[in-house]
Amino acid sequence: MESFIVNTGNISLYAAPSHKSEIVNQILFGEEFEIIKQQGEWYFINNLLDQYEGWIKSTFFIPSGLQSKLLLEDQSIHICRKPANYIYKEKSVNGFYIPGGSILHGFNPQDNSFKMNDEKYILDNPQKLTKEQPLREKLCTLALQYLHAPYLWGGKNIMGIDCSGFTQILYRMLRISIPRDSSNQVKEGKALSFLDEAQKGDLAFFDNEEGNITHTGIVLDNHQIIHASEAVRIDKLDHQGIFNEKTNQYSHKLRIIKNLLD
Numbered sequence: 001m002e003s004f005i006v007n008t009g010n011i012s013l014y015a016a017p018s019h020k021s022e023i024v025n026q027i028l029f030g031e032e033f034e035i036i037k038q039q040g041e042w043y044f045i046n047n048l049l050d051q052y053e054g055w056i057k058s059t060f061f062i063p064s065g066l067q068s069k070l071l072l073e074d075q076s077i078h079i080c081r082k083p084a085n086y087i088y089k090e091k092s093v094n095g096f097y098i099p100g101g102s103i104l105h106g107f108n109p110q111d112n113s114f115k116m117n118d119e120k121y122i123l124d125n126p127q128k129l130t131k132e133q134p135l136r137e138k139l140c141t142l143a144l145q146y147l148h149a150p151y152l153w154g155g156k157n158i159m160g161i162d163c164s165g166f167t168q169i170l171y172r173m174l175r176i177s178i179p180r181d182s183s184n185q186v187k188e189g190k191a192l193s194f195l196d197e198a199q200k201g202d203l204a205f206f207d208n209e210e211g212n213i214t215h216t217g218i219v220l221d222n223h224q225i226i227h228a229s230e231a232v233r234i235d236k237l238d239h240q241g242i243f244n245e246k247t248n249q250y251s252h253k254l255r256i257i258k259n260l261l262d
Contacts, residue, residue, distance in 0.1 A: 003063075005062060008096075009028075009096065009102075009157070011056050012154070026155060029103070034048060043055065050179055052180045078104040079103055079172060080098060081173045084098075084100070085123060086124040088124065101156065104121075139201040140201060140226075146158060147234070151231055161228050164216055166228040171260070176260065182205060182215060190260075191259075192257045197257075200221050205254075205256050206242065217237075229242075242254075
């Protein structure tokens with residue numbers, strides 16, 4: 001089956017083939033997908049990176065020309081680590097911004113170039129991480145760039161992001177692939193018995209009254225958590241859950257903490 005890649009900042013993914021239906025996800029620049037079926041101007045697609053399915057209505061995609069399925073470990077791709085990244089054609093000053101987590105295929109780190117539609121593009125001033133910086137430090141440094149980003153159900157970028165989109169994109173920046181939704185992310189990694197065992201960079205998961213996982217965030221030092229709730233914010237975390245000092249009450253009930261990094 002032929003695959004395609006997104007060639008704009010992002011495309012909204014809908015639950016049904018209608019703009020009136022719920023937006024459940026976003027497909028970012030460079031993400032690869034397959035078209036399963038077509039209904040008029042709508043396409044039901046499968047994102048090959050995380051197997052997430054939904055409907056798009058867009059022409060902002062091109063044949064990928066890739067011979068193999070996308071893997072984050074592939075060193076020929078570059079994963080954008082800034083919340084907003086500027087790209088432009090080599091022979092033009094005009095370009096556009098793409099979100100953090102976007103994937104550049106066939107990337108040349110010597111001149112920060114990549115090709116799309118046989119045209120050479122340049123990534124302006126990419127963010128680079130030092131090899132000396134520990135993995136968990138890198139993750140938290142990247143996460144803090146999103147502080148105060150507004151919450152958006154189904155969002156995966158700095159202009160609007162949800163809790164599991166936030167964690168998925170941050171882990172992607174470290175070339176770690178995790179599922180899109182918190183209910184599936186919780187199935188990954190090693191469970192920790194106590195909060196005091198947690199290290200920064202671990203994922204904390206929270207459930208509702210029915211026991212369903214509905215929220216996630218990234219553990220920080222000093223019993224804090226960074227998560228997307230109303231906006232990307234930092235709150236206190238204890239064995240009961242997330243404590244919102246502004247409202248002086250718990251906003252989320254802690255279910256489990258998972259280590260996906262060691």
